[in-house]
Amino acid sequence: MTTYPQSRTTGSRLRGLGWHALIIAMLLLLLYPIVWLLTASVKPTDEILSSLDLFPTRFVPENYSTALDGIAGISVWRFFGNSLIVAVGAVLGNLISCSLAAYAFARLRFKLRGPLFALTLLTIMLPYHVVLIPQYTIFQKLDLVGTFVPLILPKLLATDAFFIFLMVQFIRGLPRELDDAAEIDGCGPVLTFRYVILPLLKPALVTTTIFTFIWTWNDFFSQLVYLNDPETYTLPLALRLFIDQTSESAFGPMFAMSVLSIVPVVLFFLAFQRYLVEGIATSGLKG
Amino acid sequence: MTTDTLRRPPPGPADPTAKAGRNRPRYRRHRPGIAYLFLSPWVCGALLLTLGPMLASLYLSFTDYDLFTSPNWVGLENYKRLFTDDARFLASAKVTATYVLISVPLKLAAALAVAMLLNNARRGQGFYRSAFYAPSLLGTGVAIALAWRALFTDNGVVDSLTGRVGWDTGGWINEPDYAIYVLIILAIWQFGAPMVIFLAGLKQVPQELYDAAAVDGSGRWRTFRSVTLPMLSPIILFNLVLETIHAFQAFTPAFIVSGGRGGPSNSTLFYTLYLYERGFSQFRMGYASAMAWILLITVAVITALFFGTSRRWVFYAGENK
Numbered sequence: 001m002t003t004y005p006q007s008r009t010t011g012s013r014l015r016g017l018g019w020h021a022l023i024i025a026m027l028l029l030l031l032y033p034i035v036w037l038l039t040a041s042v043k044p045t046d047e048i049l050s051s052l053d054l055f056p057t058r059f060v061p062e063n064y065s066t067a068l069d070g071i072a073g074i075s076v077w078r079f080f081g082n083s084l085i086v087a088v089g090a091v092l093g094n095l096i097s098c099s100l101a102a103y104a105f106a107r108l109r110f111k112l113r114g115p116l117f118a119l120t121l122l123t124i125m126l127p128y129h130v131v132l133i134p135q136y137t138i139f140q141k142l143d144l145v146g147t148f149v150p151l152i153l154p155k156l157l158a159t160d161a162f163f164i165f166l167m168v169q170f171i172r173g174l175p176r177e178l179d180d181a182a183e184i185d186g187c188g189p190v191l192t193f194r195y196v197i198l199p200l201l202k203p204a205l206v207t208t209t210i211f212t213f214i215w216t217w218n219d220f221f222s223q224l225v226y227l228n229d230p231e232t233y234t235l236p237l238a239l240r241l242f243i244d245q246t247s248e249s250a251f252g253p254m255f256a257m258s259v260l261s262i263v264p265v266v267l268f269f270l271a272f273q274r275y276l277v278e279g280i281a282t283s284g285l286k287g
Numbered sequence: 288m289t290t291d292t293l294r295r296p297p298p299g300p301a302d303p304t305a306k307a308g309r310n311r312p313r314y315r316r317h318r319p320g321i322a323y324l325f326l327s328p329w330v331c332g333a334l335l336l337t338l339g340p341m342l343a344s345l346y347l348s349f350t351d352y353d354l355f356t357s358p359n360w361v362g363l364e365n366y367k368r369l370f371t372d373d374a375r376f377l378a379s380a381k382v383t384a385t386y387v388l389i390s391v392p393l394k395l396a397a398a399l400a401v402a403m404l405l406n407n408a409r410r411g412q413g414f415y416r417s418a419f420y421a422p423s424l425l426g427t428g429v430a431i432a433l434a435w436r437a438l439f440t441d442n443g444v445v446d447s448l449t450g451r452v453g454w455d456t457g458g459w460i461n462e463p464d465y466a467i468y469v470l471i472i473l474a475i476w477q478f479g480a481p482m483v484i485f486l487a488g489l490k491q492v493p494q495e496l497y498d499a500a501a502v503d504g505s506g507r508w509r510t511f512r513s514v515t516l517p518m519l520s521p522i523i524l525f526n527l528v529l530e531t532i533h534a535f536q537a538f539t540p541a542f543i544v545s546g547g548r549g550g551p552s553n554s555t556l557f558y559t560l561y562l563y564e565r566g567f568s569q570f571r572m573g574y575a576s577a578m579a580w581i582l583l584i585t586v587a588v589i590t591a592l593f594f595g596t597s598r599r600w601v602f603y604a605g606e607n608k
Contacts, residue, residue: 020411023404027418030476034425036444037434049443097328104325111319116326116333123337125528127536127586129562129579133347133572134340137354157332164329189321218428220539221559225567236429240543243433251437258430269424273417280420280480281487284525 041255048251063252067260071242072230076260079238083217083264086151086234090216091209093155094163098208099201101158102167103193107179117168123161128222136225150226155212163208166283170204171197207279210272214265235261348577353570365577376578378553379561385467386557387534390474395526398478402485403515416483423479432473432543436460439469439544460544463554470555473540481526488522489515517602524601528593535586538563558582 040048041063043056051057070076104110105117139150158164174197182192220236227233230241239261242254269276323330348365350358369376405415425431438444441458449456459465492515500510516523541549541557549556549564558578566575 016410019404019407023415026401027415030419030422033431033434033438033476034421036438037430040434040437049437049440050447052444052447097332100325100327101329104322104329108322108325109319110322113322119333120329123333125532125586125590126337126341127532127579127582129536129559130344130583131337131340132344133566133576133579134343135336136567137343137572138335138340140354154332154336156328157336158329159332159336189325193325214424215427218425218539220429220542221563224542225563236539239429239433243543243546254433255437258433262425262428262430265424265428269417269421273420274413277413277416277420277483280483284484284529 037255038259041252041259043252043255045250045252048255060252063256064260066250066253067256071238071245074230074233074238076238076257078231079233079235080260082148082232083234083236083261086148086223087213087216089148089152090155091212093152094158094160094208094212095205097156097158098160098163099167099198099205100193101164102171103189103197105164106168106171107176107192107197108189120161120164123159124165132222132225139226145226146228146232148232151216151222160212163212166207167201167204169283170201174200203275203279204283206272206275207283210268210276210279214268217265344576344579347573348580350573351571352573352576354572355570358573361573365574366581369574369577369581375553375556375561379549379556379558382467382549382554382556383535383537383558386471386474386537387531390471391527391530391534393471394475394478394530395481395523397475398481398526399485399519399523401478402482402489403511405482405486406489416486420479420483423477426473426477427539429539429543432540435469435473435540436544461551463552466545466551466554469544470537470540470557474534474537481530484522484526485519488519492518520601521603524593524597528590531589531593532586535582 035054039054039056042060043051043063044058044060047056047058068076070078101120105113105120135150135154136145139145144150154160178196178200179192182196187195218236220240223234223237224240227237230238233241239254239257242250242257347358349360349362351361351364352358401419405412405419408415422431439459440446441461443458446456446458456462456465459469496514496518497510500514505513536559537557538559541555541560542563545551545555545560547560549560559582562575562578562582565571565578
């Protein structure tokens with residue numbers, strides 16, 4: 001049929017098939033818990049734990065309407081809204097403050113640049129728990145515990161040092177001649193940042209947006225610490241409230257709510273998966 | 288008009304540095320004010336939310352601070368009690384050490400193995416890469432931890448499966464000997480992020496080295512040991528440091544799987560879980576601060592060890608050894 005020797009084509013094709021089969025088998029095993037979660041969300045509650053079958057004997061979409069009713073008299077949309085405020089606030093905070101700091105570290109000259117940048121790198125490794133208790137005390141004295149401020153303000157003050165590092169690396173890769181040209185054209189640092197660096201920084205900004213959003217959306221610890229009124233609960237806290245208040249009798253709705261809570265992350269993933277994995281590959285980000 | 292002047296100033300008074308034959312305009316370095324303006328959010332954050340709190344928590348760790356009354360100096364009392372008179376603390380240190388020691392190497396091994404497998408891809412590599420990454424994305428949230436809890440509970444999917452081969456576990460999350468493995472498996476499951484980094488590293492290994500190894504008649508294992516591993520060693524160090532730091536701070540899955548209590552019999556009492564309990568359930572902030580500093584010192588020492596020994600096992604291309 002072809003001009004290639006038959007045996008070679010078949011052989012390499014078979015090996016290729018074997019390779020794909022192996023990978024797909026691994027993927028099925030790996031994605032099983034996610035698929036299980038999806039199907040559990042439409043199973044009758046008594047079937048969720050006991051049944052080994054992935055697919056429900058009876059399809060129960062009512063789990064979702066129960067989940068949407070919310071918990072403790074608060075609608076799920078409220079939790080979504082709270083999560084969204086926190087995540088969007090964190091994204092904006094990181095974009096603004098980290099890009100400003102990164103430009104200063106990468107392009108401007110000032111005496112303390114070396115030591116301050118070293119300090120930034122060190123804080124990447126600093127466990128959050130070391131600063132948590134004094135931070136909590138500060139916010140408590142300011143009467144801000146229970147609001148979104150302790151979750152957003154740190155991002156506005158560039159405490160996510162990793163993204164500064166990411167952007168510094170990126171800016172260093174941009175040709176300096178562009179800055180020089182802007183300067184000769186009369187741009188000071190502010191205009192150079194605004195009209196030269198910022199547009200070129202876009203890939204790093206996209207990476208920062210994606211990761212800040214997903215990490216904040218998934219974050220549980222700091223939200224658990226700072227939010228104490230169910231009205232202000234984000235989705236992770238609402239899910240936990242769900243476990244505490246309904247016990248095993250409402251597994252179906254609980255998993256329906258779990259699925260709802262991961263929908264934005266999955267959408268982000270599907271929309272940006274290329275940037276996402278490339279962002280990790282080029283910058284060493286952690287998921 | 289204004290924008291025009293901004294963009295194109297009259298070329299008349301030429302840049303003096305250009306005359307001097309320098310490559311760059313010099314005046315940039317004489318404007319530190321602007322630099323600190325750009326840095327001002329960062330400076331506020333570093334002082335008020337990082338450095339200040341670090342010093343404060345060091346101070347608090349020597350006090351009996353309870354958040355409501357002012358702190359009393361107690362010296363080394365908190366530290367002494369942690370190590371001599373607190374079984375839960377010792378249990379949490381042991382649980383965390385077990386978790387770090389088992390989950391990090393296995394996760395990195397899985398990441399490297401799958402990265403090497405995917406690196407041979409002729410087609411579909413992008414898709415597979417994303418698919419293998421998916422667990423890393425969802426796995427840090429509460430939803431997956433809940434699923435994990437249900438999968439490993441009594442009569443849950445895993446228990447039913449092992450029951451078929453005659454191994455009735457009674458649910459891993461209820462068994463002190465097995466509960467931590469539920470969390471270790473969850474951690475390994477999320478090998479996607481280091482995998483993507485390994486994959487990027489594998490692309491950087493020059494094909495000539497593999498060709499040379501093939502000419503020398505090296506087998507697969509030999510090639511892996513003599514070419515792939517040394518060339519990847521800087522990335523292995525990077526992944527090792529980051530994954531270790533992360534593993535020490537694991538919280539969400541342990542909190543959800545154990546219902547916030549670290550049970551059964553403290554077997555999932557992660558360090559951070561106990562710190563949270565002391566600080567935010569019992570308001571023993573001084574005690575929790577001491578725990579935070581022990582965590583910081585531990586992480587710092589281990590990171591220093593990794594970097595300190597790295598000269599011996601990390602190979603940087605182009606470096607004379």
